[in-house]
Every structure is written in C-alpha cells, then in structure tokens.
Amino acid sequence: MRSIIEYLKEIFNGVLSLLRGMRVTAGYFFRPSEIVTQKYPNNRKDLVMFERFKGEVVMPHNESNEHKCTGCGICEINCPNGTIEVISKTIVTEDGKKKRAIDRHIYRLGMCTFCALCVKTCPSNALAFSQKFEHAVFDRASLIKQLNKPGSQLMKGVE
Amino acid sequence: MRFDFIASYVSAFTGPWWKFLYDFSLLTTPVHEWLNGSVSPFWTTVIEMVVVGVVFLLFYAVVGLFLVYAERKVCAFIQNRLGPNRIGPYGIFQTIADLVKLLFKEIIPIKNADSLLFNIAPYIVIIVNFMALAAIPYANGLHAIDFNIGIFYILAVSSMSVVGVLLAGWSSNSKYSLIGAMRSGAQIVSYELSIGLALITIVILSGTMQLSEIVEAQRTGWFIFKGHIPAIIAFIIYVISSTAEINRGPFDMAEAESELTAGYHTEYSGIKFAFFYLAEYINMFIVASIAATMFLGGWMPFHIGNLEGFNMVMDFIPPFIWYIGKTFFIIWIIMLFKWTFPRLRIDQLLTLEWKYLLPINLVNILVMSFLVLKGWHF
Structure with missing residues (x-):
C-alpha cells in the first residue's frame, strides 16, 4: 500500500x-x-550600446584638448600582443626641467583582443573604452590609430 | 441609406455563397453531380481523385512549410529572440527561401549505399503521411475517406512510417544513421502501445471508430469534458506518447545531435533531406489533428449547455477554423515540450513508458469502461 x-x-x-x-x-x-534581439542595421541611428561594452580603446580629451597620458609606457608593457606603442619625447618645462611627454600613442586595432589590461593598469586613467563597434575599413593601414589628438597636451596636475 | 451595406454584408453571410464554409458537401455535391452528368463514372472517379490529390499535395506543402516557420518562431519567442524576420513581413517567406535552397542543392550519392532503398525511403515516409492525412475530418463534409474504422486505420498506417525510417538508416551505410534508425524504431514501436491505449479509452466512450461519428458525438460536448478525469488522463498520456512517437524533443534520442549528428537522415542531402524534414512536421500535424478530433471535438464548435447566444456566436465561426485552431493549439503544446525539457536518456524513456504510462493507461481504461457501463458521463 x-x-x-x-x-x-x-x-x-x-x-x-x-x-x-x-x-x-x-x-x-x-x-x-x-525580447532582447536588436534589429541591428535597421536601428543603427538610435542604437545605444551598454556602458561596459568594449568597443575600442580611446584616450579621452577635455575641451581644451588635454589628455591624461604621461607617456609612462605601462600600457605598452602590459599589452599581451603588442597592440600599443608609446612614442615619447622630451620637453623642457617652464621652470627649466627636462620632462618626458607623449609624442604619439599608437594603437593597432587589428591586433587588439579587447582584454582591457591597458585600461585597467593605466596609473592616470588616461585610457578608456568607447562603445563604437563598427570597425570594418577598406584599408588595413587605417586600423592603426593615433590615440592622442594632434596638438594635445598633458592635463594640468597629472604627473 | 448609409447602413445598406451592412444588410448586404449580413445577407452575404447568410446567403448561399457562404453556406459551404459551414457544410462543405454543399460545394462538393453539385460538382460531383455535374461531373456524373457530363462524363462516365470512371472518369468522374479519376477526376475527383486527381483534384483531391492536388489539394492534398498543396495542403501538405503549405502546412509543412508553415510548421517549420512556426517552430522557429515559437522557439525564438520562448528564448527571448525574434526568430526569422528578414524575408517578407515577420519573415513568413523564410521557409520558402529555405525550400528553394534545398531544391538547388546537390544530392550526394553515398558510396556503398543500397541505392534503391536509399532513394525509396523518403517516399515511403511521405506516402504514409498522405495516407494518414486522407482519413482526417477537416471540416463539416471536408473529409477525403470516411472509414468505419477510421482511427484504427490511422494508427495502422502511421505506424508504417517506421519502415521508411529503418530503410533510410540501414541503406545509408553509416553507423550514425543505423543507430539513429534503430533507436527511432524501438521508440516508435514502444510508444505506439500508449497511443493505442489512450485512443481506446476514447473509443470506449464514443462507441465507434468512425471519425465522422466521433466528431458528431461531440456536438453536445467535447470528449475531454464528457469523459471526466479518465478522458483528461488519456489526453495527457496521448500528448506525451505522441510526442515520443514522432521523435521530437524531449524524446529525440533518434537524432541526438551530440551523439548521432542527425540520426537516420544524416546521409541525406538536398530535397530528399527536405522530404524527411517535412514528413516529421506533417507527422506532428497528424498526431495533433488526431488529438483535436478525439479529445477536443474536431471541427465541432465549443458549446456550453443552454447558453443560446454564446452557442450561436460559436457556431458562426466556420468549422475549419475550429479544427485548425485546436490542431495548432496541440502543436503549440508539443513545441513547448521540445523547447522546455531536456532530452531523456534511453533508460528514462523506457521507464516512463513501461513503469508509468502503460499501467496508468490500463487502469484508466478500466475506469473509463466502468464510467460508460454505469452511464456516468455526460
């Protein structure tokens, strides 16, 4: 039973x-x-990516064309696949001291794996990820980007 | 003056042009008589058979293509996706594009395959489908063959599809196909038992195996309501075991992708693969329409006792719509099964059949016979 x-x-x-x-x-x-699916090419105009989305590495500049990169090269050392190349120069400050500054910050998008080690380890938070994800270009050379804008300077107070 | 068109609209619905929606014999009988009057009886039979055959062919293709589309959409909605949405509005022409692609694909000959059986197998499965489709009552008077043993005939015919499956697996000269076909055959044969017993429960209640009479007997109430709890249990058992019989998830061990690639149709390509694929979906349509006919009243509208107004409104909906609606409801449930439950192991499958479904079914038949004997049903 x-x-x-x-x-x-x-x-x-x-x-x-x-x-x-x-x-x-x-x-x-x-x-x-x-439903979470985005109809991507149709909603291209009003598509908003998430804040955490890793599109590509950028160097944020403020209004007076100043960035935070001191040219220390930590990002270049940490990059596992040689995506970043920091070319620095020596400048003379107002009080006559010699100081290292960034000349060109080269970023090769074609080699980047978006691991975010450069962004995480930057001591002055000079790098960030943008949400842009449409990377396709017709020429491989245009995947090599210079992150610091021409004529930009180090932000005041960042050492 | 302004409302004249409404009167004409109503008269159109009550007039002779729309009557055939409620009784298809009004459409078919005059045609039959006209043919009989114009040509000899032999040619009448030939012409009628050709017309019915063409109609079934079109119906087969449309239903098969629609079910493939419906499955993709249902699956997508369950998984919070959109599904096909590129070809046509809401992607409704997606499966037609797929069919065109399959038609253009190369049919690859298999080395050392038994070419005769290999080529015949898909057609056996399709012929079996057509034979089962012919005996289903679609609407009032829309019924190709009305056997007095209709449900028995459908059971007998649909169990023959296992021959096509076994031939396909054996003649492919591939271990995956063979194992898939063997599993499929074992599964179909063992679950046929449960299907038969679940339908016998309803045959006891209705007292006939003729499908048109079974539908007619449900004019006062569908069997799932008439037969109390035994009918509901039989319905559940029927849906479960028919899901297993058509080799769909969660009982799709015959084509367990991770183990057997695609089961018995692994080696097929192009349009022959499409035949098997369509046949699987039409099988689902057949079992769903049997469930709708036996348990949910076929094309019979839904009536509640003496609510005259409500019954009138229900009668206004054409029988074919009722039939299609019920069938697609069952199909939706079967699709929900597939996309909800994980695949069973072979021992779990056999446990379910022999330790649960079969004993419950036997007790259920006993209870149902007792109910019918005592006249305790409605």
Whole structure:
C-alpha cells in the first residue's frame, strides 16, 4: 500500500515540476516585450550600446584638448600582443626641467583582443573604452590609430 | 441609406455563397453531380481523385512549410529572440527561401549505399503521411475517406512510417544513421502501445471508430469534458506518447545531435533531406489533428449547455477554423515540450513508458469502461 502511495506521489511531483518548467517558457512566449534581439542595421541611428561594452580603446580629451597620458609606457608593457606603442619625447618645462611627454600613442586595432589590461593598469586613467563597434575599413593601414589628438597636451596636475 | 451595406454584408453571410464554409458537401455535391452528368463514372472517379490529390499535395506543402516557420518562431519567442524576420513581413517567406535552397542543392550519392532503398525511403515516409492525412475530418463534409474504422486505420498506417525510417538508416551505410534508425524504431514501436491505449479509452466512450461519428458525438460536448478525469488522463498520456512517437524533443534520442549528428537522415542531402524534414512536421500535424478530433471535438464548435447566444456566436465561426485552431493549439503544446525539457536518456524513456504510462493507461481504461457501463458521463 505504501509503495502505491509513493508511486502516485512520484507521478504527482513529477507532473508538477514539469508544469512549473512549462510555465516559465510559456511565460516568455506570451511576453514578447522582453525580447532582447536588436534589429541591428535597421536601428543603427538610435542604437545605444551598454556602458561596459568594449568597443575600442580611446584616450579621452577635455575641451581644451588635454589628455591624461604621461607617456609612462605601462600600457605598452602590459599589452599581451603588442597592440600599443608609446612614442615619447622630451620637453623642457617652464621652470627649466627636462620632462618626458607623449609624442604619439599608437594603437593597432587589428591586433587588439579587447582584454582591457591597458585600461585597467593605466596609473592616470588616461585610457578608456568607447562603445563604437563598427570597425570594418577598406584599408588595413587605417586600423592603426593615433590615440592622442594632434596638438594635445598633458592635463594640468597629472604627473 | 448609409447602413445598406451592412444588410448586404449580413445577407452575404447568410446567403448561399457562404453556406459551404459551414457544410462543405454543399460545394462538393453539385460538382460531383455535374461531373456524373457530363462524363462516365470512371472518369468522374479519376477526376475527383486527381483534384483531391492536388489539394492534398498543396495542403501538405503549405502546412509543412508553415510548421517549420512556426517552430522557429515559437522557439525564438520562448528564448527571448525574434526568430526569422528578414524575408517578407515577420519573415513568413523564410521557409520558402529555405525550400528553394534545398531544391538547388546537390544530392550526394553515398558510396556503398543500397541505392534503391536509399532513394525509396523518403517516399515511403511521405506516402504514409498522405495516407494518414486522407482519413482526417477537416471540416463539416471536408473529409477525403470516411472509414468505419477510421482511427484504427490511422494508427495502422502511421505506424508504417517506421519502415521508411529503418530503410533510410540501414541503406545509408553509416553507423550514425543505423543507430539513429534503430533507436527511432524501438521508440516508435514502444510508444505506439500508449497511443493505442489512450485512443481506446476514447473509443470506449464514443462507441465507434468512425471519425465522422466521433466528431458528431461531440456536438453536445467535447470528449475531454464528457469523459471526466479518465478522458483528461488519456489526453495527457496521448500528448506525451505522441510526442515520443514522432521523435521530437524531449524524446529525440533518434537524432541526438551530440551523439548521432542527425540520426537516420544524416546521409541525406538536398530535397530528399527536405522530404524527411517535412514528413516529421506533417507527422506532428497528424498526431495533433488526431488529438483535436478525439479529445477536443474536431471541427465541432465549443458549446456550453443552454447558453443560446454564446452557442450561436460559436457556431458562426466556420468549422475549419475550429479544427485548425485546436490542431495548432496541440502543436503549440508539443513545441513547448521540445523547447522546455531536456532530452531523456534511453533508460528514462523506457521507464516512463513501461513503469508509468502503460499501467496508468490500463487502469484508466478500466475506469473509463466502468464510467460508460454505469452511464456516468455526460
């Protein structure tokens, strides 16, 4: 007798758990508003990427064309596949001291794996990720980018 | 004056032009009589058979293509995706594009394959499908063959598709195909038992195996309501075991992708693969329409006791719409099964059949016979 009750209980519990699973999937079926798919080329104009999305490495500049890069080269050392090349120069400051400054910050997008080691290890937070993801170009040379804008300077107070 | 068109609209619905939607014999009988009057009876039969055959061919293709599309959409919605949405509005022409692609694909001859059986196998599966489709009542008077043993005939015919599956697996000269076909055959044969017993429960209740009479008997109430709990249990068992019989998930071990690539149709390509693919979906349509006919009243509208107004509104919807709606509801449930549950192991499959479905089914038949004997059903 007890085994029969257990048999029936087993069936009941089994059916109940199956129905629970079907409730979840049927719930998704009847709520199409929760669909996450983006119709990408059609909604290109108003597509907003997530803040954490790693599109490409950029160097943010402020309004007076100043960046935070001191040219220390830590990003270049940390980059696992030689994507970044920092070309620095020596400048003379107002009080007559010699100081290292950045000449060109070369970023090779074609080699980048978006591991974010450069962004994470930068001591002065000079690098960041942009949300731009349409990287396709017709010429391989245009994948090599210079991150510091021409004529830009080191921001005041960043050492 | 302004409302004249409404009166003409109503008269159009009640007039003779729309009557055939509610009784198709109004459309078919005059044609039959006209043919009988113009040509000899032999040619009448030939012409009618050709017309019915062409209609079934078109129906087969349209339903198959639509079901492939529906499956992709249902699956997508369950997984929070959009599904096909590029070709045509909401992607409705996606499967037609797929079909055109499959038509153009090369049919690769298999080395050391038994070419006769290899080429015949897809057609066996399709012929079996057509034979089963012919006996299904689609609407009032829209019924190709009305056997007095209709449901028995459908069961007998649909179990023959396993021959095509086994031939395909054996003649492919591939271990994946062979194992897939063997699994598929074992599964179909063992779950046929449950399907048969679940349908016998309803045959006991209706007292006939003729499908048109089974539908007619549900005029006062669908069997799933008439037969109380035994009918509901039989319905659940039927849906589960028919899912297993058509080799769909979660019972799709015959084509477990990770183990057997694609099961018995691994070696097929091009349009022959498409035949198998379509046949699987039409099989799903057939089992769903049997479920709709036996349990949910076929093309019979939904009636509640003495609610005259409500019954009138329900009668206004054409029977074919009722039939299609019920069938697609069952198909939706079967699709929900596939995209909800993980695949069963072979021992779990056999446990489900022999330790649960079969004993429950036998007890259920006993209870149903008792109900019918005592006259406790509605």
